Amino acid sequence: MASKNKRPLPQGEQFFTPGASGARKAVERRSALPMTFLFTQVPRWATPAVLVILLLAAFAVANWLGGVAALVVAAFVGWLAYLSWPSLGIGGRLLRVAVLVFLAILAADRFGAF
Numbered sequence: 001m002a003s004k005n006k007r008p009l010p011q012g013e014q015f016f017t018p019g020a021s022g023a024r025k026a027v028e029r030r031s032a033l034p035m036t037f038l039f040t041q042v043p044r045w046a047t048p049a050v051l052v053i054l055l056l057a058a059f060a061v062a063n064w065l066g067g068v069a070a071l072v073v074a075a076f077v078g079w080l081a082y083l084s085w086p087s088l089g090i091g092g093r094l095l096r097v098a099v100l101v102f103l104a105i106l107a108a109d110r111f112g113a114f
Contacts, residue, residue: 017086031083051076058106067110074103 017024038047051073058070081096088096108114 064111067107070103070107070110074100
């Protein structure tokens with residue numbers, strides 16, 4: 001029996017992308033458990049709060065620790081961008097690429113590349 005504070009899984013016929021390639025199917029299958037846990041068992045505020053704290057740390061800390069924080073945020077954003085890519089229009093794709101480029105430049109700056 002599910003507890004009252006846990007969110008139910010979203011309704012839908014299929015969790016995976018129809019007609020996906022072998023690599024995409026593998027990534028989606030490996031991502032299913034972490035996504036299900038992250039979006040149903042963790043409080044709604046926890047993920048955005050952690051990402052904001054890491055992004056603020058990336059801006060505030062001007063050494064390699066700031067770069068690591070930026071890379072963690074970039075990895076999470078990249079993961080979600082990859083999973084949502086087939087359902088996005090051109091505007092959504094450009095925005096995700098722009099965010100990832102910005103985070104990569106920020107991380108490179110914190111690691112001393114500029």
